[in-house]
Amino acid sequence: MTELQLTNTQGGKKHPFVPRDPQSVTMYVCGPTVYNLAHIGNARPVVVFDVLYRLLLQLYPKVVYARNITDIDDKIIAAARERGGDIQAVSDEFTVKFREDMAALNTLVPTLEPHATDNIDAMIALTEDLVAKDHAYVSDGHVLFAVESMPSYGALSGRKLEDMLAGARVEVAEYKRHPGDFVLWKPSSPEDPGWDSPWGRGRPGWHLECSAMIRAHMGESIDIHGGGRDLIFPHHENERAQSCCAYGGEFVRHWLHNAYVDMDGEKMSKSLGNVRSVRELLAHYPGEVLRFSLLSAHYRSPLNFSSDLLDGARASLDTLYNALRQHVDVEAAEFDASETEVFEALKDDLNTPKAIAALHASAKALNKANPAEVARAKGELMAGAALMGLLAHDPEEWFTATQSEQVSAETVEQLIAERIAAKAGKNYARADEIRDQLSSKGVVLEDGADGTSWRRS
RNA sequence: GGCUCGGUGGCAGAGUGGUCAUGCAGCGGAUUGCAAAUCCGUCUACGCCGGUUCGAUUCCGACCCGAGCCUCCA
Numbered sequence: 001m002t003e004l005q006l007t008n009t010q011g012g013k014k015h016p017f018v019p020r021d022p023q024s025v026t027m028y029v030c031g032p033t034v035y036n037l038a039h040i041g042n043a044r045p046v047v048v049f050d051v052l053y054r055l056l057l058q059l060y061p062k063v064v065y066a067r068n069i070t071d072i073d074d075k076i077i078a079a080a081r082e083r084g085g086d087i088q089a090v091s092d093e094f095t096v097k098f099r100e101d102m103a104a105l106n107t108l109v110p111t112l113e114p115h116a117t118d119n120i121d122a123m124i125a126l127t128e129d130l131v132a133k134d135h136a137y138v139s140d141g142h143v144l145f146a147v148e149s150m151p152s153y154g155a156l157s158g159r160k161l162e163d164m165l166a167g168a169r170v171e172v173a174e175y176k177r178h179p180g181d182f183v184l185w186k187p188s189s190p191e192d193p194g195w196d197s198p199w200g201r202g203r204p205g206w207h208l209e210c211s212a213m214i215r216a217h218m219g220e221s222i223d224i225h226g227g228g229r230d231l232i233f234p235h236h237e238n239e240r241a242q243s244c245c246a247y248g249g250e251f252v253r254h255w256l257h258n259a260y261v262d263m264d265g266e267k268m269s270k271s272l273g274n275v276r277s278v279r280e281l282l283a284h285y286p287g288e289v290l291r292f293s294l295l296s297a298h299y300r301s302p303l304n305f306s307s308d309l310l311d312g313a314r315a316s317l318d319t320l321y322n323a324l325r326q327h328v329d330v331e332a333a334e335f336d337a338s339e340t341e342v343f344e345a346l347k348d349d350l351n352t353p354k355a356i357a358a359l360h361a362s363a364k365a366l367n368k369a370n371p372a373e374v375a376r377a378k379g380e381l382m383a384g385a386a387l388m389g390l391l392a393h394d395p396e397e398w399f400t401a402t403q404s405e406q407v408s409a410e411t412v413e414q415l416i417a418e419r420i421a422a423k424a425g426k427n428y429a430r431a432d433e434i435r436d437q438l439s440s441k442g443v444v445l446e447d448g449a450d451g452t453s454w455r456r457s
Numbered sequence: 458g459g460c461u462c463g464g465u466g467g468c469a470g471a472g473u474g475g476u477c478a479u480g481c482a483g484c485g486g487a488u489u490g491c492a493a494a495u496c497c498g499u500c501u502a503c504g505c506c507g508g509u510u511c512g513a514u515u516c517c518g519a520c521c522c523g524a525g526c527c528u529c530c531a
Contacts, residue, residue: 012461012462030531032531033529033530038531039531040531041530041531042530042531043531044531045531046531073529074529075529075530157460157461157526157527158460158461159459159460159461159526159527160459160460162459163458163459163460163527206529227531228530228531229461229462229525229526229531230525230526230530230531231530231531232461232526233460233526233527234527234528235530257531258531259462259524259525259531260524260525260531261531262524267524267525268531269530296469296470296480297469297470297471298470298471300462301462301463301470302462302463302524302525304469306469308468308469308481309469311481312468312469312480312481313480315480315481316479316480316481318494319480319494322494322495323495325494326494326495345471351471351472352471353469353470353471353472353478353479353480354471354472354478354479356470356471356479356480357470357471357478357479357480358479359479360479360480361479364495364496367494367495367496368495368496423490426490428490428491431490431491432490432491432492435491435492435493444493444494445492445493446492446493446494447489447492447493447494448493448494448495453494455493455494
């Protein structure tokens with residue numbers, strides 16, 4: 001058995017994952033800023049790290065998986081202002097919708113889901129530590145992190161302070177000592193939300209939130225920190241700076257970042273108008289199709305999202321479910337997930353495309369299995385699929401669940417009965433007529449050895 | 458300008474210094490009353506130019522092309 005290997009963003013190399021404490025592994029993934037609906041790109045890290053979480057649960061006795069909710073942020077303030085409501089209403093609404101959407105993608109609920117607004121004290125404490133150690137300074141009501149105070153600043157994202165200046169396209173606020181300095185705490189005007197602090201009423205900077213919540217809920221050092229590639233700089237670089245400078249030590253053992261989801265070859269962005277929300281997609285595709293799509297490329301490669309991708313995912317899932325459906329009558333044997341090819345593929349830096357190939361191999365084996373082998377083959381397929389959070393539905397339901405209600409299940413069953421009678425009487429014209437009639441309504445009939453089954457196309 | 462990461466068959470997408478990815482699509486066959494599903498077989502590939510090597514899609518170098526980050530962003 002090989003060990004788990006992961007690519008560490010810091011250093012850019014794939015190497016064995018060695019947790020600080022094999023009895024209790026810790027993973028923190030940056031969660032949503034709850035100011036609008038999650039789009040399919042937001043869903044990628046959630047699904048990818050859900051697979052990693054399942055894998056870790058298989059490997060270690062205890063896994064603490066935290067995903068934060070950023071519920072105080074200038075974007076939320078702006079959204080609340082726009083709709084004339086209050087901030088809490090906006091963040092509550094989109095927190096609930098985020099959870100619903102992610103549940104539809106069959107992701108497990110994290111161990112911890114810390115909210116930024118519940119951890120303001122920890123953020124103030126961290127800022128105080130940084131000020132006390134001269135890594136931060138107060139200027140014009142702001143508390144700023146001094147990037148020059150940290151020799152290794154830039155080590156995660158692989159950039160040097162002087163290089164960053166060359167490309168600076170933003171005007172530098174005059175209260176900054178160095179253009180790269182970033183805000184830990186900023187002042188709030190009376191109408192903005194704020195909390196009392198040693199520096200007056202204000203609110204935390206975005207980067208500070210994650211550092212403080214990690215320290216408060218998981219300790220000063222964690223095994224895995226994940227998120228989307230775009231978070232590497234500045235968000236994670238700055239988190240690293242804050243935490244390392246505040247209390248030293250090894251903040252994060254393994255940094256993991258997933259690549260983007262593109263839409264038809266272009267980056268998803270509001271200006272291009274090609275942002276697709278998970279909720280919108282769920283109206284047209286089962287959550288499992290979205291999940292499968294997101295896992296069809298390796299997490300570090302860009303994923304081009306398109307209807308072809310979704311249709312292909314659906315076809316693949318149909319194939320896998322069909323194998324299970326052929327053997328509904330046989331109960332799957334217990335199968336240790338750590339004996340599957342899927343497990344081996346996932347341990348190699350979460351090679352989900354290879355794992356999916358293994359799933360297809362299992363399905364093929366199940367299709368070909370002789371009666372004595374069916375239970376074991378079915379168990380293997382299901383164990384591998386469970387590791388990826390797939391094949392969670394009842395196969396019969398998968399094929400017959402109503403997407404567009406053109407014809408009821410009862411009608412279908414009636415017509416099938418009539419058709420069987422027609423076939424028995426060699427009235428093939430009538431049999432074909434019924435099949436064509438149902439086909440036009442999106443129902444496909446399949447004559448098997450033991451009767452006729454159907455599915456919606 | 459700086460820093461990253463990529464370019465694999467019709468499409469999607471793994472992987473490897475020398476016989477296999479896999480899925481969808483195509484083609485041939487088995488099966489079927491005919492289909493569908495399933496099974497068997499099969500075609501199409503590694504951006505370009507050099508180098509290393511007995512041998513490179515895989516290693517090295519140049520080039521071309523593409524994407525991302527450097528600013529809120531999964």
